[in-house]
Amino acid sequence: MEIKLDVLITETKTNIKFSNNQGAITISNADSKEITVEQPTVYFLLKANMIIYIGKTTKNASHDDVDFNKIIMLTPPWEIEIEYLEQLFIDEAMKNEINLVNTAKEEIKIPANQKKIVANYKDEVLLVLENFGYNIQPKLEVKETKAKPAKAQHRWSKEVSRIEFFVSSRESKATAIxxxxxxxxxxxxxxxxxxxPLNKDGSLGFAAKMGEKLRSDYVDKIKDFVTTEDLVLKSVNEVGLFLYFGGTNSWLELIDADGKTIDEWTRVD
Structure with a gap:
């Protein structure tokens, strides 16, 4: 499956548009318990990056009884009925033993001529969300695989702001602070x-595209793949995408003069 996307990422929100007017996804922090939309929308409420509620609305909704801090809003194309799409997402979550709150709803029967169309669209959305770190699909070989640890948290400090970290990975060499x-x-x-690096089919992967986008933002400060001025990037991950198109844990690639990684300096256990 190949999905073309137009992505805009800020510090508080990620906007994802499917090509050919096939809908859009917005991932953002939840500033209030109120949800307001302009088009029919299926949405996911999350706590600690875990999906805890799946719903739909055509105008607005309120969830004072749900403790959430992030929301994913999906606006599908006009031919996708949101009540059918909501039902399939709930079915997927329940199948994978995700504990949703307030799901005591009457199950909707999806007409046979709609089910395949809606199911295909649901699978596309899940693939996109999976690539952004939100997964409600089953993991392979669950019995053989150890539970994944929670994503590491890192904290900036004045002490770390004075340390030079060196990168020597995948044909790149750099110094970052x-x-x-x-x-x-x-x-x-x-x-x-x-x-x-390219995918097996010769296409650019998402990380490679993000790296190329970052490079295009600073094209006037690059000559022969070497930066000519100091640059300011937003995060350790952006440094990795910019220098070597990601593909590895960049928190382990930035190392100080004594061999200590930026992960070791800043990780919050």
Whole structure:
């Protein structure tokens, strides 16, 4: 399956548009318990990045009785009925033993001529969400696999802001400093991996596309794949995407002069 997307990421929101007017997804922090939409929408409420509620609305909704801090809103194309799509997402979550709150709803019977269309669209959405870290599909070989640890949390400090970290990975070499809470300073002279890795079918993967987008933002400060000025990026992950198109845990690639990673310096256990 190949899905073309137009993605805009900010510090508080991720906007994802499908090609050919096939809908849009918005992932954002929840500033209130009120949900207001302009088009029919299926939405997911999350707590600690776990989906805890799946619902739908055509105008607005309120969830004072649900403890959530993030929301994913899906606006499907006009031919997809939101009540059918909501039902299939709930079925998927229940099948995978996700504990949803307030799901005592009458099950909707989906007409046979609609089920395949809606199911195909649901699968596309789940694939996109999975690539952004939100997964309600079953994991393979669950019995053989150890439980994944929660995603590591890292904390900036004044102490770490004075440390130079060095990168030597995938044809790239650079020096970076986490000099402000939301800024990574990449020093001039950073050598970048020239060519992005490709998928098996020869196409660019999502990380490679993000890396190329970052590079295009600073094209006037790059010559022969070497930066000519200090650059400011937003995060450790952006440094990895910019230098070597990601593909590895960048928290383990930034290492100080004594061999201590930025992960070791900043991880919150």
């Amino acid at each position: 986490w000099h402000k809470r939301n800024e990574m300073l990449l020093k001039a002279g950073a050598k970048m991996m020239p060519t992005p």
